[in-house]
Structures are given as C-alpha cells and as structure tokens.
Amino acid sequence: MTEKEVLDALSRVMDPELGRNIVELGMVKNLKVDGEKVDFDLELTTAACPLKDVMKKNAEAVLLKLGASEIEVRVTSRSIAAQSAQNSFISPDTFEEIRGIIPVYSSKGGVGKSTVAVNLAAALAKRGVKTALLDLDIYGPSIPRMMGISGTPAVFGNKLVPPIKHGIQVMSMGFLAGDADRPLIWRAPLANSAVKQLFEDTAWSDVDYLIVDLPPGTGDIPLTFAQNIPISGAVFVTTPQSVALDETRRSVSMFRQLDIPILGLVLNMADFVCPHCGKPTPLYPEAGELKTLEASGVPVLARLPLDPSVAAGGDNGSPTVIEFPDSETAKQYTSLVEQIQAQICRASV
Numbered sequence: 229m230t231e232k233e234v235l236d237a238l239s240r241v242m243d244p245e246l247g248r249n250i251v252e253l254g255m256v257k258n259l260k261v262d263g264e265k266v267d268f269d270l271e272l273t274t275a276a277c278p279l280k281d282v283m284k285k286n287a288e289a290v291l292l293k294l295g296a297s298e299i300e301v302r303v304t305s306r307s308i309a310a311q312s313a314q315n316s317f318i319s320p321d322t323f324e325e326i327r328g329i330i331p332v333y334s335s336k337g338g339v340g341k342s343t344v345a346v347n348l349a350a351a352l353a354k355r356g357v358k359t360a361l362l363d364l365d366i367y368g369p370s371i372p373r374m375m376g377i378s379g380t381p382a383v384f385g386n387k388l389v390p391p392i393k394h395g396i397q398v399m400s401m402g403f404l405a406g407d408a409d410r411p412l413i414w415r416a417p418l419a420n421s422a423v424k425q426l427f428e429d430t431a432w433s434d435v436d437y438l439i440v441d442l443p444p445g446t447g448d449i450p451l452t453f454a455q456n457i458p459i460s461g462a463v464f465v466t467t468p469q470s471v472a473l474d475e476t477r478r479s480v481s482m483f484r485q486l487d488i489p490i491l492g493l494v495l496n497m498a499d500f501v502c503p504h505c506g507k508p509t510p511l512y513p514e515a516g517e518l519k520t521l522e523a524s525g526v527p528v529l530a531r532l533p534l535d536p537s538v539a540a541g542g543d544n545g546s547p548t549v550i551e552f553p554d555s556e557t558a559k560q561y562t563s564l565v566e567q568i569q570a571q572i573c574r575a576s577v
C-alpha cells in the first residue's frame with residue numbers, strides 16, 4: 229500500500245462532531261506505511277473528545293478493508309501551551325501538561341460556583357477524563373473542604389505536588405494559607421502574584437481539562453485570569469432569578485469582550501423536588517433575562533435542583549455525583565459533561 233492510498237482511505241473517516249474528514253482536519257500525524265503495516269497518530273484538536281474511539285475504530289475499519297494487516301493508531305491531543313497569550317504574565321511552560329481549561333464563573337456570590345466546579349470535575353474524572361481542579365478563590369477558598377483535602381501539598385523540586393482526590397489533581401490557596409480562622413486579605417498586586425504562583429508552581433501532570441473555580445465579583449482575579457489564560461470555554465453558574473441573571477449577563481459580556489468562548493449556563497438551585505412525591509417545583513418565577521441570555525447565544529446546559537445531598541456533600545468532601553450517581557443531580561452533570569466536551573471539540577477547529 230502507498231501513503232496516498234492510505235490517506236485516501238482515511239479521508240473517508242469523518243469526525244462526527246465536525247462533519248469533516250480526519251485527513252482534511254489535519255488529525256493524521258506521523259504516518260508510516262510499510263507494506264501492509266500502517267502506523268500513525270490520530271491527533272485530536274482538543275482533549276478527551278467523546279467520539280475519539282469511534283474515529284479510531286472507523287479508521288481501523290477502512291484500513292483493514294484496504295488490505296492492511298497490522299494497524300497502530302495512537303490517539304493524542306495538543307497541549308494548549310502554544311495558544312497561551314504572547315504577553316501573558318504566566319509562563320507558557322505552565323501549560324505544557326494541560327490540554328484544556330474551563331473556568332466556572334459568575335460575578336454573583338453564593339450561587340454555587342464552587343459546588344458546580346467540584347461536581348463538574350468529579351463527573352469528568354468519573355468518565356475517565358484526566359481532570360484537575362484549581363481554586364482561584366484566594367479570599368475564601370472552599371475547594372479543600374468540598375474535596376475533603378487537608379494538609380499541605382508535598383514539594384518536588386521547586387513545585388507543589390497537587391494532592392489527588394477522587395482521581396482529580398487539586399490545588400488551592402487553602403492548602404497554603406495555614407490557619408483556617410485567619411482571614412485571607414490580599415492587595416491587588418499580591419492577589420495577582422498568588423494566581424500566577426498557583427498556576428506556575430503546581431506540578432500539573434497530564435491534564436485533559438483543568439476546571440478553575442473563580443471568586444465572585446469582577447475584580448482583579450477573574451479579570452487577570454481571563455486576560456492571561458488560554459481558556460477553552462467558560463461555564464457560568466446562576467440561579468434562575470432576575471438579580472442573579474443580571475449579574476450573569478455582565479459576567480458573560482466581560483468574557484465576550486475578551487473573546488473567550490462561552491459554553492453556557494448552569495441554572496443552579498432552580499427547583500425544589502418534593503422528597504415524598506418527586507414533583508419538582510420551580511423556586512423562582514420565570515425570568516425574562518434568561519430568554520435574553522439564551523437569545524444572545526448562551527445556552528442552558530443544565531438545570532440543577534436544590535438538593536440537600538449537594539450541600540451535605542460540599543461540607544463533608546464527597547461530591548454528589550460520586551456519592552449518589554443515580555440522582556437527578558448526577559444525571560444533569562452527565563449531560564453537562566457531554567455537552568461541554570462536544571462543544572469544545574466543535575469549537576477547536
């Protein structure tokens with residue numbers, strides 16, 4: 229077989245998400261053809277595309293049909309180091325091990341950002357996605373408790389080794405700040421350097437998606453983060469009520485001004501589900517602002533109920549998606565993860 233025959237055959241394999249073939253998309257790398265032996269890398273544009281196995285199988289099938297007897301397809305994906313902003317205050321080496329970054333944000337406080345970040349990370353890890361979680365809320369880090377991690381990370385060389393819990397690499401200022409009773413007060417330049425250090429000084433290792441929990445507000449940290457980090461797509465968390473949605477619109481427009489892809493909204497604490505009959509009752513009257521947001525291209529990715537197990541799980545370090553995998557909450561997270569992965573795959577070409 230010749231290289232051309234092999235490429236012709238492979239150009240019949242479509243990326244189902246993108247509707248274009250894998251040769252045209254430049255996904256076939258390091259192709260070696262030796263008689264009936266074919267060997268190549270199938271390089272995904274982004275990490276953990278849900279349909280990578282389908283593409284691999286289809287590639288093997290067309291090559292078998294062509295007459296190949298030995299086929300080796302390695303599925304790989306690019307790190308985002310090359311995409312990091314040239315003038316970013318964070319060194320591009322930081323991103324060598326990271327293939328995607330998803331912040332969870334809303335300028336409004338207390339709507340469930342940290343809870344969603346933890347459960348989203350856990351839902352990804354449960355699907356076999358290599359996941360990390362970075363808590364950038366340096367004023368009120370809640371990730372250590374929500375993940376059930378205490379103590380100080382080990383140091384290797386000049387880097388901090390992120391503790392691993394539920395299969396997730398985790399880093400937070402909460403691990404470093406010592407006394408939990410002492411308030412964390414930062415002046416802006418120091419806050420920015422804390423963000424830089426949490427990113428740069430952590431020994432991230434082989435990460436498909438890094439989920440980032442941001443603090444509320446539109447202050448230095450969300451802004452510095454959004455300006456300097458190569459973001460794959462942002463998830464916004466809000467309750468479905470006008471006051472929260474107004475703030476969400478502002479947060480979305482801040483990210484849009486910086487050309488950051490918006491994945492969509494998670495409506496949190498949206499319904500009260502009766503523990504006796506299971507009937508959901510919306511907690512807030514339907515808000516017109518939600519329609520406006522949707523119309524501006526911000527889809528609702530999940531509608532999460534007010535769920536006592538979510539609050540309890542946050543307090544005792546066991547994310548609901550792991551503790552109660554059959555709950556409505558866990559099902560919503562599964563669907564959230566599927567939509568996020570599909571959207572990032574589509575957006576990355």
Ligand SMILES: Nc1ncnc2c1ncn2[C@@H]1O[C@H](COP(=O)(O)OP(=O)(O)OP(=O)(O)O)[C@@H](O)[C@H]1O
Pocket residue numbers: 336337338339340341342343344365368370442443444496497532533534535536538539540542543
């Ligand atoms: N779906 C839910 N059901 C029940 N309780 C929830 C739910 N989502 C969040 N909570 C609870 O609401 C409170 C606020 O959640 P969380 O800390 O995640 O919000 P946040 O947006 O990160 O807050 P902050 O702006 O202070 O960082 C927590 O006590 C959490 O356990």
Ligand SMILES: [Mg+2]
Pocket residue numbers: 341342343365370441442443
């Ligand atoms: Mg929080």
